[in-house]
Amino acid sequence: MNEAHVADYLRRTGDEEIITENYTDDPQKGFVTYQIKPEALVIGNLYGDGSYWLRLLAAIARANGKEKMMGVTRRLSRAKAFERRHGFKIVGYVLERGVTNGKHC
Numbered sequence: 001m002n003e004a005h006v007a008d009y010l011r012r013t014g015d016e017e018i019i020t021e022n023y024t025d026d027p028q029k030g031f032v033t034y035q036i037k038p039e040a041l042v043i044g045n046l047y048g049d050g051s052y053w054l055r056l057l058a059a060i061a062r063a064n065g066k067e068k069m070m071g072v073t074r075r076l077s078r079a080k081a082f083e084r085r086h087g088f089k090i091v092g093y094v095l096e097r098g099v100t101n102g103k104h105c
Contacts, residue, residue: 019044
């Protein structure tokens with residue numbers, strides 16, 4: 001695991017950890033993590049050369065009989081960039097709220 005890449009990813013995203021399942025890295029390209037789910041290959045974390053990693057992930061998805069890849073991001077601008085640059089489509093929204101006592105609990 002490339003600790004410098006992971007540390008920079010965590011600093012940039014504000015995440016506290018990365019998904020370690022299927023971790024793959026390259027000193028020049030960054031790193032990626034993914035999971036094979038019944039419906040698609042799901043990108044866990046992606047850092048570095050997105051085009052490089054997405055080509056690799058597409059090959060892995062095809063080898064596992066998957067017809068699509070999915071990923072999430074906290075930033076709408078990032079999702080829109082993946083639409084423009086890499087052919088992704090925004091297909092939904094993630095909602096979050098606390099579970100403490102309040103008006104809606």
